[in-house]
Amino acid sequence: MTEPLFAITDRPISVEDVMKKVMRPEAGAVALFVGTVREWTNGKRTLFLQYEAYVSMAEKMLAQIGAEIKEKWPGAKTAITHRIGKLEIGDIAVVIAVSSPHRAEAYEASRYAIERIKQIVPIWKKEQWEDGSAWIGDQLETTAYPSGKPEVKEE
């Protein structure tokens, strides 16, 4: 059985498993991005996070990011897994693996993938602090979507 390249899971993520999905003879590089749960943000202590997703659409949007990468960097192959549910400090929330013939494309595409995840993939995190909790919108609360739809970011 072939594992899907783009997945939402409620289980711990194996970095190696995600990496293996993009390894192939044509590749001379694999860039890995691992997003983890941070304890301190601007002096405020996080106890744990709760991630929620619109799972079916989130997996489609991750696949769309993979397709966008293929268009921009034709030699690149992408796999992304994002975890949901309760995550503790230090847990892995997301793993992005991009392989390509040469390293430059893999680095660039990996950065592109995480920025796009933060724009279009329907996943939300709820921060639990010592003195309360809140759903986090876009990280700086500065992005509005006047059209009701995220704009496609150009290079």
Place this chain on the structure above:
Amino acid sequence: MIRLLFFAHLGEQIGERQVTWPHVPKTVKQLKDEVEERYGISLGRVMTAVNEEYARDEAPLHEGDTVAFIPPVSGG
């Protein structure tokens, strides 16, 4: 009839994550207005997806659609 999905703080605000809407408003905008009125919530910064595709306010709605209200996302 259409199906509405509410995520993150919206689901908590209205107390349900899935709601059956008995009729079909003409557009996303019209539905948003009705939902804001019905639940007393603001959808100002909320995106909308119709059948798992992002949709603009002027997009038409059809019988059997699933409409998801998507607050600013915070994955990664």
